[in-house]
Amino acid sequence: MLAEIVENKPINKVLYSLWVKVEEAYKLPLPGQFFLLYIDNVFLGRPLTPVDVSKTHIRFIYIVKGRGTLYLSGLTEGKIRIEGPFGKGIVPEKDKILLIAGGVGIAPLIYLMRFHESKHTDLLYGVKNVSELLSESEYMYYLNNSLIITEDGSKGKKGLVTHYIKEEDYDEFFVCGPLGMLKTIQQMDFKKPVYLFLEDMMGCAQGLCNGCAVKSVNGGYIRTCIKGPVFETREIIL
Numbered sequence: 229m230l231a232e233i234v235e236n237k238p239i240n241k242v243l244y245s246l247w248v249k250v251e252e253a254y255k256l257p258l259p260g261q262f263f264l265l266y267i268d269n270v271f272l273g274r275p276l277t278p279v280d281v282s283k284t285h286i287r288f289i290y291i292v293k294g295r296g297t298l299y300l301s302g303l304t305e306g307k308i309r310i311e312g313p314f315g316k317g318i319v320p321e322k323d324k325i326l327l328i329a330g331g332v333g334i335a336p337l338i339y340l341m342r343f344h345e346s347k348h349t350d351l352l353y354g355v356k357n358v359s360e361l362l363s364e365s366e367y368m369y370y371l372n373n374s375l376i377i378t379e380d381g382s383k384g385k386k387g388l389v390t391h392y393i394k395e396e397d398y399d400e401f402f403v404c405g406p407l408g409m410l411k412t413i414q415q416m417d418f419k420k421p422v423y424l425f426l427e428d429m430m431g432c433a434q435g436l437c438n439g440c441a442v443k444s445v446n447g448g449y450i451r452t453c454i455k456g457p458v459f460e461t462r463e464i465i466l
């Protein structure tokens with residue numbers, strides 16, 4: 229579907245906010261589902277997860293990583309092709325949940341918060357430095373508590389998010405962030421359900437190219453684009 233760029237601007241040192249207005253009806257995504265954005269200077273669509281949606285508008289928060297997102301960050305008007313939602317989504321089922329976000333991994337977790345609004349949701353949000361933080365006003369409305377953790381101690385607690393998880397306080401965990409963070413969480417051997425949102429490499433996003441395959445605990449590989457991008461931590465080997 230075609231979408232008009234309504235606003236696309238930096239919101240801090242590393243994050244951009246993109247609002248688009250879609251020109252036809254689309255299926256509203258579940259948390260974890262993603263869209264492919266077709267950017268003129270690259271061949272494959274680039275996957276981004278929504279932070280906010282309505283029948284007519286979608287908002288994304290993204291970082292500039294390579295050629296595609298760099299080009300995207302320079303677009304301030306015009307139309308862009310967007311397809312989706314793709315993948316399997318997830319809705320929190322338990323009462324007390326902890327969201328664990330690393331960097332731009334906060335994006336899908338903000339979208340997930342509103343699906344748990346009437347229950348107890350806490351957030352651990354880690355970044356390298358205060359300049360990379362998304363403003364608390366973007367997400368505090370949905371939360372009971374949040375803890376900011378910076379690697380250099382420039383705001384909140386100092387260190388890594390993984391140091392501040394108290395498993396005994398929660399029923400379920402939702403995690404999105406860099407691969408190293410996800411791997412550490414996998415090694416922590418939680419007794420309760422832990423859902424990892426994978427945002428690593430993805431090719432066609434249609435289950436055809438196997439570019440996004442991850443190792444399954446049952447042997448073989450699973451394609452993130454159709455079976456994920458959200459997996460219970462005991463399903464996969466990172």
Ligand SMILES: Cc1cc2nc3c(=O)[nH]c(=O)nc-3n(C[C@H](O)[C@H](O)[C@H](O)COP(=O)(O)OP(=O)(O)OC[C@H]3O[C@@H](n4cnc5c(N)ncnc54)[C@H](O)[C@@H]3O)c2cc1C
Nearest residue numbers: 272274275276277290291293294295296297427430431439
């Ligand atoms: C489900 C999902 C949701 C995401 N949501 C967000 C989000 O909300 N915000 C955000 O900032 N980032 C998100 N990302 C990450 C984002 O998609 C990447 O940062 C972006 O695609 C980088 O594109 P680029 O052209 O700038 O980078 P480049 O590094 O130039 O290109 C990366 C792209 O190259 C292709 N590619 C390269 N190698 C391979 C390979 N081995 N197999 C298959 N394809 C390959 C893929 O299309 C890949 O997306 C998400 C990723 C996934 C998978």
